[in-house]
Amino acid sequence: MPIDNARLAPMQPGVSVEELKAALGTSWQEPGIQAEGRLHIEEFGTRITADGRLGEVHFRAPFELPPIHGVRMGMPAEELHRLYPVAERIYDEREKYGWTMLKMNLSDTLMLGVGIREGVVRIISLTDPTAVYPERPYKYADPNLTEAYDLAMTDPVDLARRPESGWCHGCPPGIDASRWPVSTTNGMPLRHAFTVKLPPPYRMLGDEYVAISLFVDEQWETPPASKNVGAGGARGADPRRFDIEFMDNDYVLFWLTEEEFAAPLGVPPIIEGTPVPGWLSKSPLDYFGEFNLPRTVAEQ
Numbered sequence: 001m002p003i004d005n006a007r008l009a010p011m012q013p014g015v016s017v018e019e020l021k022a023a024l025g026t027s028w029q030e031p032g033i034q035a036e037g038r039l040h041i042e043e044f045g046t047r048i049t050a051d052g053r054l055g056e057v058h059f060r061a062p063f064e065l066p067p068i069h070g071v072r073m074g075m076p077a078e079e080l081h082r083l084y085p086v087a088e089r090i091y092d093e094r095e096k097y098g099w100t101m102l103k104m105n106l107s108d109t110l111m112l113g114v115g116i117r118e119g120v121v122r123i124i125s126l127t128d129p130t131a132v133y134p135e136r137p138y139k140y141a142d143p144n145l146t147e148a149y150d151l152a153m154t155d156p157v158d159l160a161r162r163p164e165s166g167w168c169h170g171c172p173p174g175i176d177a178s179r180w181p182v183s184t185t186n187g188m189p190l191r192h193a194f195t196v197k198l199p200p201p202y203r204m205l206g207d208e209y210v211a212i213s214l215f216v217d218e219q220w221e222t223p224p225a226s227k228n229v230g231a232g233g234a235r236g237a238d239p240r241r242f243d244i245e246f247m248d249n250d251y252v253l254f255w256l257t258e259e260e261f262a263a264p265l266g267v268p269p270i271i272e273g274t275p276v277p278g279w280l281s282k283s284p285l286d287y288f289g290e291f292n293l294p295r296t297v298a299e300q
Contacts, residue, residue: 009065013128055131166196174260189268217250
């Protein structure tokens with residue numbers, strides 16, 4: 001059974017997870033233990049509380065739904081400000097992608113959130129600030145790890161030289177198109193953030209797995225480009241893949257063996273109907289901007 005948007009639209013904090021399952025049909029996915037209750041399905045997102053209810057719901061254009069507390073998808077920003085003149089601005093990483101995020105406290109247990117881009121409302125959310133969510137394992141530092149390391153970005157290098165400790169940007173080793181994670185929000189390959197070889201005490205899966213590669217979903221960079229999200233790796237298909245959600249963004253982490261860390265660089269899948277990702281077609285300087293890179297890197 002496909003997603004029933006008509007049943008999703010009235011979702012709000014306090015609704016039971018069973019009602020959500022009925023609305024999602026075969027698109028229901030049990031949140032992973034790392035997700036702390038977060039779940040994203042196309043233009044709808046939610047967070048499930050520890051007692052099995054919805055603590056947050058998020059709708060993103062072009063999701064069609066009736067007005068929520070007077071706010072409708074596509075509403076001009078000027079009209080929203082007239083409706084809620086004391087809306088509080090939220091400052092986060094989405095601003096660099098052209099978003100303005102606002103929140104309005106409707107009651108002690110209900111907050112209305114709005115995302116504006118290009119002058120119109122494109123995100124509407126409802127949140128219960130008092131909700132309690134499940135916590136992921138290893139959320140806090142392991143007291144047995146008593147030795148810390150400073151990480152620094154050095155001058156750019158050709159990855160043919162393969163830095164011994166790892167690298168940022170570019171492509172990862174040993175992750176080919178069949179394993180490369182794909183965004184559930186815009187259908188594009190996730191950006192490779194970094195690959196790092198870990199000291200032995202940090203090899204939490206055992207001595208065989210010596211490095212990690214982290215990917216991030218640049219879901220705020222572009223509007224949804226394609227519904228074809230079946231290409232590339234999928235959740236649950238790889239036992240050494242961990243899906244993490246934090247600050248409304250998706251991350252995917254892979255544990256790598258020594259052989260994978262030394263393997264040729266992977267190439268992301270080519271997905272029909274999607275543009276070439278900006279992180280792949282531009283240099284780090286052009287993509288991130290001078291002020292988001294260390295000075296020595298920007299100068300190079």
